[in-house]
Amino acid sequence: MASRPGPLTHWPWERLGSFKYVVLAPWVLRSVHMIATKEWKDIDLSNLAIFVSIVWRIVHNQIWISLSRFQNARSKHRIVDRSLEFEQVDRESNWDDQIIFNAIILYTINALHPNASYLPIWRADGVVLMSLLHMGPVEFLYYWFHRALHHHFLYSRYHSHHHASIVTEPITSVIHPFAEHVGYSFLFSIPMFGTVLTGTGSILGITLYITYIDFMNNMGHCNFELVPQWMFKVFPPLKYLMYTPSFHSLHHTQFRTNYSLFMPFYDYIYSTMDKSTDDLYEKSVEGKEETPDLVHLTHPTTLQSIYHLRLGFASVASKPYSNKWYMILMWPVAWLSMVLSWIYGSTFTVERITLKKLKMQTWAIPRYNFQYGLTWEREAINDFIEKAIVEADGRGVKVLSLGLLNQAKELNGSGELYIQKYPKLRVRIVDGSSLATAVVLNSIPPGTNQVLLCGSLSKVSCATAIALCQKGIQVIMPRKHEYHMLKPQMPDSTDNFLTFSSKQTPQVWIVDGLADSEYRRAPKGTLFIPSSQFPPKKVRKDCTYYTTPAMKIPETLGNVHSCENWLPRRVMSAWRVAGIVHALEGWNMHECGGNMMDIEKVWSATIRHGFLPITQA
Template sequence: MASKPGLFTEFPWQKLGSFKYVILAPWVAHSVYSFVSVGEGERDLSNLLIFPLMLSRWAHNQIWISLSRFQTGRSKHKIVHKGIEFEQVDREANWDDQILLSGVFMYLASKYFPGSDHLPFWRTDGIIMVILLHMGPVEFLYYWFHRALHHHYLYTRYHSHHHSSIVTEPITSVVHPFVEIVVYFILFAIPVLSATLAGANSIVATVGYYTFVDFMNNLGHCNFEIVPKSLFHIFPPLKYIAYTPSYHSLHHTQFRTNYALFMPVYDYIYGTVDESSDDLYEISLKGKEEKIHVVHLTHPTTLQSIYHLRLGFASVASQPYASKWYLWLMWPVTWGSMLLTWIFGATFTVEKNTLNNLKMQTWAIPRYSFQYSLSWQRATINSLIEKAILEAEESGVKVISLGLLNQGEELNKNGELYIQKHPKLKIRILDGSTLAVAIVLHSIANGTKQVLLRGNLSKTGFAIALALCHKGIQVKLACRGEFEKLKLHFPAKFGSYLVFSDSLNVEQAWLVGDGLTEEEQRKALKGTRFIPFSQFPPKKVRKDCIYYNTPAMKVPKHLENMHACENWLPRRVMSTGRVAGIVHALEGWDTHECGDKMLDIEKVWKAALNHGFLPLFQP
């Protein structure tokens, strides 16, 4: 909110939350009924298209959000080189309120404003009128209204809410208090309603105008320079009638300059152009290459997880992953994106973070979890991972950590396959297993004498069992096969601490990997602590037990640009793979951690703590 919220800052439907869309239901139902219940010659197509226009505006904004986040994560043309945080994402989560409000006004206008119904599809004179009225009255009135909003009284009560976002995203453009949005809508209604009164409005003019406004708003707040210099060479006056992202970005960093809506001419007329506008445009267009030190290689999990990525839905990505009912409605897009990435996909940048002078990126392999279980996909997936490693090597990256299933033993021997194929690699490959072991060990309460090891045994599980036995803690296994496999490779001196027992209702500390069943969980004692050592969490079926997160750590406060949750983890928490890669680079360790190789557990643990990472749970 604004620093001193004034009257009418909240939208009327704010308390409805996600149910706010029901206010449109009567209008949409009436629109559809009116269209199908009358004769063909009496049908009002312009009224019927109001709701599709709203949907197209929502999709238009979402495309800009994804494009902007993708570009600011990888492009060298970023304008403001700072990150955004969860606070900004939460503040801008209601960006669709302005679309909802415009829909209500459009339905009211269609019903009560003379000449707003039964609009023709095309009127050339109306389109010209809309363009001229925008360039004149709208741009002029907006300029002075905007300057008024920067007066101390209005700024502190209203407009400071918008300016809280110094680093802008496309949706920042429409995040304003309610009364401010109402004034903007009245301004943008001037061309459309004037054309309507003149009997010259049309469907194309209305749809085209609001699409243009959305496009320019998103362009000005996307935080990467996209307007080519050649356009200004071809048509020099363009400098005065169309702004660029860098031009408007200065308004969010300098506050008292570049007030214009889309046409800088009014800033030139009234002397409010920022002197550095041209220089910033040149610098942003030229771009700045940033050296990346650490890459974390992950992949989407479920089909719906594509929306949970930072490039997807901002509000969804800012929360731990959970299946959403409304995402099932988008199954054509979901399956279509999966097929496209399967056929044409290449590794893409998901996120960029900074810790002091260390630059990090997260890359994603365009494959979902279920595809990793397909034996005929392994060669392709390994090829994608190998290509990503070689690209990182060529870019001078110091460390690459393999997340989720990218480090599977059956897939690539925990990453050892790439070392064998490229023994002269300068980049260091990590699977994060040492830190995962350390986190699990420090999640077990002091005084624990016995633990139960369940799920599929992995490199991490084996190392945990060995470390516990070394500390004199008995490790019980309920699976005869896993017990024999572990005992075969266990040092003889620790053999007495490794015990087979088919009883599952004894121990209250369960260390669980993949494959833990619901039936097994139901046999656990009340209050049992399920501590995963796998990168995937077990399904929670017991409300009377405690479920720990998968191995992860809280990030330091000074780690920047954290505004999306990593899969199912809480905010500002990273998986061990990502943390291990960062710590490895900060310490300058010159060794791989893949295959059967493990690092010194306590050394890695203390290094992570020394760099500001903290455990999620205190036993």
């Protein structure tokens, strides 16, 4: 919001929240009624095209959002190298409001003006007229309107809301108070209404003009340079007719320069062109190669989780993952993406974060949870992981941490497979088991003298049981075969504290992949502490469920604006944090396979670097 919000700051339908699209219902129902009651030859296609344009604009904008986030995570052509935080994502979550507003205007004009209905599919003279009206009145009026918005009175009440985003995303282009959008809509309607008044309007012409506005707006705010130099060499005057992302980026960092809409012509005329425009463009086009110090290797979980990735829906990714009813509508797209990634997929960069001088990236394997359980997929998945490790090693990455099922024992022996195959690896492979164990141990309430260990017997579960027995805490195992598997691993001095019993039910349970029936046999008030990266299913309301081993991240860890799977904001899994601490400390050993770091050493180092424990979900 602006520093001193003025009148008409809020959108009229703001209180409707996610149901704001109901304001379009009367217009859409009118179109449906027309289809139902008229013959095809009598249907107004220009009216139907408005709804199609709404869907197209949403898809078009989402493509730019995903492209921008992907490029800003990996591209060497990034322009502004600063952090983007949750506050900006929340502020820009209403980017589709302007699509609703513009649709209402189009529907209204279509209903009230006779020349705006039953438009032809295409008229070349109308497109020429729109081009001339845009290059003339629209660009000129926008320049002075934009300069006026930077006057203290209007800036503090309206335009400062837009400029709160220093690191821009494509949708930053449309993040303005309602009053500003009224002005912009008036300006951009000049070419369209001009063709309507002259009888030269067409469905494709108007759609192309709206697409042009969206394309240029998104490109100017994408924060990576994509306009090639050869275009300006082939046609030098183009620099006055088309701006670049670096051109508009300077407006968001310098504020008082580069006011033009899409054509820098008026900035040259009125001497408001930033002097560093050409230098920044050349520097951004050339780019700068960047090698991360740390790579975290993860993968999507459920099919719907692709929308939760940072590259997916920004507002969804900024909240902990959960199954949303409206995601069911996207099920065909999710399935298609899964099939395509299965056939053509390769490891891709998800995000880029920083801590002090440490540069980190998250890479994702294009495989889902269910695929990790398929025996015949293991070789392909291991190939993906192996290629990622070899690439990281070749690029000089110091640490690679294995997230989620990429470290599954049955898949690659918690990463030991790669150490055996590449004994001279310079990159350190970390499975994070020591820190995850430390988090579980520190989640157990003080004074506890008995815990129940049940579920899958993972590396973390085993290490937790051994550590608890060494502290003199009795560990009860209800499954006999797992008890006999763990018993030989216990030090002689502590094996008396590990017992088998199917009847004893203490109040503290350490769980990993339990069935619903097993949760139901727990006594009322039981504490369920997961030792897995995946959260337990909450089948009991009279018990307490802790979150998966995770920690709050320090404020100095920047560019974090999406949630890691189901974890809250600014919380990371212990397995991921372990890789960060490993890199910060410069430890030179692998932590994978049968290797584990000293639990107390890892815990104290983690706390020293500003990470804090989190327990309850």
